[in-house]
Amino acid sequence: MTDACLTFRNLTLGYNSHPAVHHLDGSVKHGSLTAVVGLNGSGKSTLMKGIVGILQPMAGACLRETGGRIAYLPQQSEIDRSFPARVVDLVSLGLWSRRGLLGRFTRDDRAAISNALGSVGLEGFEKRPIDTLSGGQLQRALFARVLVQDADIILLDEPFNAIDTKTLGDLIDIIKRWHGERRTIMVVIHDLQLVRDHFPETLLLARHPIAWGRTKETLRPENMLQARRFIEAWDDEAEWCEPATLGIGLDHQSRGARQNHDHQPAPAEKGAA
Amino acid sequence: MPDIYDFLIAPFIDYAFMQRALLGSFLLAISSCPVGVFLMLRRMSLTGDAMAHAILPGAATGFLLFGLQIVPMTIGGLIAGIVVAISAGAVSRFTVQKEDASMAAFYLISLALGVLIVSIRGSSVDLLHVLFGTILALNNDALLLIALIATLTLIGLILFWRALIAECLDPLFLRSVSGLGTPVHFIFLALVVLNLIGGFQALGTLLSVGLMMLPAAAARFWTTRVESMCGLAVLFGIFSCVAGLLLSYHLSLPSGPAIILSAGIIYVASVVFGASGIVNARARRPRHRTA
Incomplete structure (x- = not known):
């Protein structure tokens, strides 16, 4: 083994x-x-x-x-839907393992986020507040975050x-x-x-x-x-x-x-x- | 024009104590309003209030031993606040009990202890300063302390910004990628205590929460981004301080309540007229698009 x-x-x-x-x-x-x-x-x-x-x-x-690197999509996320965040803010959390606390997000990072959103069928959703997403759309956004994590x-x-x-x-x-x-x-x-x-x-x-x-x-x-x-x-x-x-x-x-x-x-x- | 000058500008030009009060309150607003925004977003708005009570035994002990002096009262308050914050945070992190219950338990213990200590000294007019502040009598030590706290707070917020956002938005995710969740929570509670300490020289232990929470709660009605919410809260805070000091000067009102009530007026106006306030959300029937 x-x-x-x-x-x-x-x-x-x-x-x-x-x-x-x-x-x-x-x-x-x-x-x-x-x-x-x-x-x-x-x-x-x-x-x-x-x-x-x-x-x-x-x-x-x-x-x-x-x-x-490990990426984990929980069954029940503990996301606070009322938090004033956009879809792009949520998905960009996936960059944590590479950018950490202070690293700047690069142009490539932003492209990766857009690509990930496109892959789950959420292109153009970057600016949408997360409290306007449907249950399935939120799940797809979380899937996009796993993509961005590149784990x-x-x-x-x-x-x-x-x-x-x-x-x-x-x-x-x-x-x-x-x-x-x-x-x-x-x-x-x-x-x-x-x-x-x-x-x-x-x-x-x-x-x-x-x-x-x-x-x-x-x-x-x-x-x-x-x-x-x-x-x-x-x-x-x-x-x-x-x-x-x-x-x-x-x-x-x-x-x-x-x-x-x-x-x-x-x-x-x-x-x- | 001279009337406006006399009303708005002259008090701050003519009197050194007004200048000190203005500087102190600016620093406080810059520091504690963003902290208030995060408290609100973490649904811990009442935690500030609880923490303000929790500071009391420490400040009272300092007062009991050294009289009305900034340094011992600040250190005492800081210790009491940190002990309560860490105890409550630890109970919520490591047991099934949520933070609201553990915080309530510890701050009530702390408050009772504070009242007990105060009663040992007997009633004292000076102690009113602890509870309600003396912004018109800020000395150099107090200003220096507030400046130091403001600097620490801003550095802390900038350094841990991303972790604070992640910890509010999706704590489980943060735990899965980083061990920072718990430390960040405690660092944040420490910042809350620090800012309450900074505020209690000027506004008193109870009212310093007002400058922290009211501008933050008002800003929530105007914007949907955390960054702009913090900025707007600071602006509201500064405006409340100026308005409160002027009201206090012209109408001979106590300065602390005048400042907090000014912030309160901004809050009520925001609830009614804010971008996501009552008028926009309810009264107006919005048009809708086809998709």
Whole structure:
């Protein structure tokens, strides 16, 4: 796994001591295009937050290749729509990693912003105040910001929400172009037909990874059935997963047997190219 | 013409204390009005008010120990303000509680402490100066302090402008690309405290918030760009100061309230007649285009 771009080592992420992503192992290859699939509450968005680093792991680690730029399109942005900003102000935030706090925006930067807006079908929207955008237009503007970020790792959390079918095709084309440019892309997505049509690899999550590999194999009926049996609710009576001091030395299976929650056997293949 | 000269210009030519008051209030407006714009855009308009109360125990302690002197009262106020700002900010950043609740909790604790300290000294006419300011008696130390605070504020705002905008507009995005979000928030709170400290020599702890918030709130009705909003707020602030000082001079009114009420009149006029004010938004039925 020399060309791993992201590596998860027994990664557990969650909230209030309840895991949302549980014991995830594996790696995401350079230049791979992965769909992240699963029911509501299966840990897809949590995994994205863990990779970006805005959620600290409860256990394990998420190792990111150093030096690479990361772009993240959250499922629910925390944008203040009443803020007096224009579309161009919003999209130009994407220049942050290159221009930082004080760097001047160059003519090329402005051209990049215009191009990005054009790519998502928002040409001429530069001066529009953001509070006049529709939900889908705002989503496209945010997509344009990801374009401007020009990142090596791109994480999109349900990017096609509120997007019309005409624009959907454009956005898929952009994702494929990124894939052609050997960027590493992970997309949280619910439309399995889109996954089958456009995504070479899929990670199927149900708090645990159910399957991870080539899309066709991951989305086999037995895997889907297993994912569907996933119980979304937290169990406040669930036993503690690993005692802080005693966990060391016990092998995975015996721990799984001792606890009230089932540990899936490690997925057979991960990130197969 | 002589009448206008006598009314508008002569007070500032003839009296040194009016010149000092004018200089001090200009500096305050340049410094605290842009801070007010960001407070408003971050929906923290009432935070300024809370912080003004939070300063009280520090200023009162300085007053208790050293009497009515600028340096100890300023340092005391600064410490109290920073402690409350950081505590409230930390609770909101690291727990589920939002900043409005944590700020309310800490400023009320601080206020009670302040009242307690004041009562130890017993009632004092001098303390009214702390609460309501003495812009007509600004000495060199006070002017120097205000100038220093204005310089620090402008440098801070220019340096962190982009981060402040990003932190207001899309905080989650800023967290995903930079670790600056939390530091910028605290730097900004520190600037708020500094400006309130600067203002309380001139306007008192309570009214200094007025010069921060009223021009900013008024400017929101005239423009949709942050840059021009800051500029307009400064203009409104300066205008309020001049108007307030003149009213105070000619009608023998207390200067602090006269300044803040002038800003208040600008605010009400902006609400009604501003570009996005009531008249434009409601009364007039706008024409619309085909696309």
